[in-house]
Amino acid sequence: MSKFVQRKKNNMKFPLLLLLPPLFLLILSCSALPDQQRKVYVVYLGEHKGLKTSEEILDDHHSLLLSVKNSKEEALDSIVYSYKHTINGFAALLTEEEARKLSNTEGVVSAFPSEGRLTPHTTRSWQFIMQEEGFKVLDSDWVQKPKKDVIIGMLDSGIWPESESFNDRGMSPPPKHWRGVCQEGDAFNSSHCNMKVIGARFYVKAYEAYHGALNRSTAFRSPRDNDGHGTHTASTAAGRPVAGVSALGGFARGTASGGAPFARLAVYKVCWPIPGPNPNLENTCFDADMLAAFDDAVADGVDVISVSIGAVGAPPTFAHDGIAIGALHAARRGIVVSCSAGNSGPMPSTVTNLAPWMITVAASSIDRAFDSPVLLGNGVSIMGQTVTPYALKSSVSYPLIFAGDAVVQGTPANVSGQCLPNSLDAKKVKGKIVTCLRGAGLRVAKGLEVKRAGGAAIILGNSVPNGNEIPVDAHVLAGTAVSSDSAIALLKYINSSSNPTAKITPARTVLHVSPAPVIASFSSRGPNRIAPNLLKPDVAAPGLNILAAWSGSSSPTKLEDDRRRVKYNIYSGTSMACPHVTAVAALLKSVHPKWSEAAIRSAIMTTATTEDSLGKPLTDASGQVVGQLVYGSGHIRPEHAIDPGLVYDASYEDYLLFACDNSGDQLDPAVRCPRNMHDPFALNYPSIAVGTLYAPQTITRTVTNVGNGSAVYHVSVVEPKDVTVKVVPTVLKFEKIGQKKRFTVTLSVRGRFDVDYEEGSYTWSDGIHVVRSPIVLKS
Structure with a gap:
């Protein structure tokens, strides 16, 4: 056991409350109050105004909280974070009603719950x-x-x-x-x-x-x-x-x-x-x-x-x-x-x-792939992939079974082949290679279930949407994973044979796999x-x-x-x-x-x-x-x-206007959203997307020369199906680095779309640099 893990366990010898910071003890005391509906809300106020000390910022946040709390002490106790550097706002324990009142207060951009909706992707x-x-x-x-x-x-x-x-x-x-x-x-x-x-x-x-x-x-x-x-x-x-x-x-x-x-x-x-x-x-x-x-x-x-x-x-x-x-x-x-x-x-x-x-x-x-072929008893070889360090004897054929044929009574039919926890009958699985299907549950947990039931190895079959893509797993037993087509072939063999068997070859690392x-x-x-x-x-x-x-x-x-x-x-x-x-x-x-x-x-x-x-x-x-x-x-x-040649630049103010026009969010109280819609396509972005193209739409873009001091760029266009794309001008001439040039892209529908979205692109090139921008639109 590492000394770090050992030290972590030793921490538990001390009373838990002695390990908690004072602020968290305050949170615990708040949570014990009669109102059990309180939870952490983020109250976002935009940018800090003027130069203020951390104490002054904290006082501002407390004052705002006091507008919805019954006392200064309650306001102080409720705060979880006070954002003091670049973000103006705070996190506090609030009721839904308190959060609603704050969200309607002058200068508050938003008040929303912080409930763990984020996850490591x-x-x-x-x-x-x-x-x-x-x-x-x-x-x-x-x-x-x-x-x-x-x-x-x-x-x-x-x-x-x-x-x-x-x-x-x-x-x-x-x-x-x-x-x-x-x-x-x-x-x-x-x-x-x-x-x-x-x-x-x-x-x-x-x-x-x-x-x-x-x-x-x-x-x-x-x-x-x-x-x-x-x-x-x-x-x-x-x-x-x-x-x-x-x-x-x-x-x-x-x-x-x-x-x-x-x-x-x-x-x-x-x-x-x-x-x-x-x-x-x-x-x-x-x-x-x-x-x-x-x-x-x-x-x-x-x-x-x-x-x-x-x-x-x-x-x-x-x-x-x-x-x-x-x-x-x-x-x-x-x-x-x-x-x-x-x-x-x-x-x-x-x-x-x-x-x-x-x-x-x-x-x-x-x-790169980690090839681990499966040799079926009928002589057919199916390619699999795995990074499990465990292996079966390559010279021995093992009985092969589909997990759906070895489930305990009461397992729902729609998940019977997915090797979910405690779903396999050990009497039917012991010593066999078990074919499981991807679907509900973690891939590695399926291998753990096969091992629990006494299976010799797992073959994990892809579902159709996963196709040939195989995320490899370090299973806790011998095994491999196969594509959806191979999984179908595997099941056909199991169903057609009175005594299906298989061998799993230990995996090896293979490079230069294509396409990639x-x-x-x-x-x-x-x-x-x-x-x-x-x-x-x-x-x-x-x-x-x-x-x-x-x-x-x-x-x-x-x-x-x-x-x-x-x-x-x-x-x-x-x-x-x-x-x-x-x-x-x-x-x-x-x-x-x-x-x-x-x-x-x-x-x-x-x-x-x-x-x-x-x-x-x-x-x-x-x-x-x-x-x-x-x-x-x-x-x-x-x-x-x-060395991209040209770049598309944008500013903080551009982003604020984009949010106003495209999501209706005013993200900075000091920068008001225009009373009338500004232009949902005004942001100088390196790609073009049109949510719905009802009529001809002209979009303006500006590029900055960051390549050669003197350069001439010509445009080429790949038009989306049934859409006309006109770029004006078609040639951009630059005399120096840092020089900017503006152009327009006009999109016009000339027919009915066969699909929801059509795609194309326009590209600027000076013979050295290729500056490509995608076009995606819906009609």
Whole structure:
């Protein structure tokens, strides 16, 4: 047992209340009052007006609270956070009626509940990205390019600082603009920060106000990561190169490196385990805690913020979205914010993190597989994939059974083949290979159920929407996973044979798999439900089967009964895609320190590719060609983004007007929304989306020359079906760097759409740079 886990358990020897901070004791006392309807609300007030001290800001917040409370003491006791740096607002324990009164008060933008609706959404991925751009390896020039010492702020589940990915050998002291701290707590002290991880904080007040005191036998009340998610994303973004890394005894062996190994890391732990029998399986993150982290991160001096977190279910409007509010204040100060798109695909309109002042990232595959073929008793071989270190005897055939034929009595028919907990009959399963279907429940938990029932191995069959996409799992027993077509073939064999058998071949790592990248089926899709005139997601990046550092306090499956511990783990999700874009943003920030956050986002978007490694259009896991509602502008190309030629810029005021026009939110009390609609297409964004095109629509855009001093750009257009696209002028002439040119794009429907959305693009090129912008519209 590690000394850190041992120390965590020893904490439980002390009375719990002695471990709680005074503020939380106040929250406990408040929750014990007769009114049991109080919960944490975020009260957002926009920007701070004038120069005020922290005490003056706190007094303002208390005064506002006093307008709905019965006494000064009650107002003081109710406050959870007072946001004092860049965000003006607070979080407090309020009743629904108190929140309603505050929301109608002059100067209050919004008051919304903080209820844990947010959830957390490599050796090969960076090498694959570079190969796609014509490079054979992650070359030293990539590391040597930086001109500015960049700090990445990671809002996630914390960090495991002992990981070799976070060593600081040869690194200089933090840059002068760093103003953060290394906050101490359970199994974490100031010595755990170094020249790589230069700061760490944690935010748990809103979580504890909702769930009660953190269970410190299962989670660290400190920046230390008990989950693994935060450590994985941090090392993907900025881990130092570590040679000889592999997962689970040899899979994906190579040199692990983040995309920005030169960058510093500042950790802001905002996600915590959901109480329950297996708390590490799912984490939750509260708006109030998120906003406190954003407020500190901006004040601390970070340059880029990475947020692999998003809303569950219907997305909130910008004024009621903690991530959107925090990102807006970060963007105003030039900080690039990268966010995950969500894991609710392949259904449309599932994308989250929808604001234009952030980069929203979809997930794709890389060119690596972990092949583990299944040889059926009839001689047919079916390809599977796995990273479980356990294996059957390859020379022995085992009886093969479908889980639906081995369930205990009372199991509902619609889930009978899905190997849900306590669903399998041990008498029918013992010693056999069990075929389970994806569907309800966690994939790794299905393997645990097969093991509980005495099965020899698991074959996990994809559902049709998942197609050929196989997120590999470190199952707790031997096994492999197969595509939906292979699962159908497997079931046909079982049903047609009186004595079905199978052998499972141990897995091996295979490189240069094609086509790649493929957009992951789980990656959330557009259109944008809050602002239909904005295309989301923005870009795609590797997020399927990504190897990165892991927490020493968490098993590779996160299952409570899995006692294994690994230093590196393979994980999937748009959470893994997001830090890839974070790293690219850090690279651009280091090379172009004077570029705005909008310019950096533009460079990443306009240089993205819509083709795979074979030069064909991007597809999904089923092999179907997918479009811009799935991947935005395309798949990232970091080297191209360094020199984009032209960029689309935007300001804080532009974002405020966009929110007014597209979501009806007035995000800053000092900047009134126009009485009449302004222009829903006015934001100078690198893509064009039209929620509904009733009549000809002219959209104005402005580009800034950041390439050659003298350049001539010509436009080319790919028209959406049954739509005429006219760009005026068709030629842009630049005499110097920094010069701006305006043009218009007019869209006109010339026929009836065959589908809901049609897609096209327009591209500016000077023969060297290719600056592409997608067009998506609905008629």
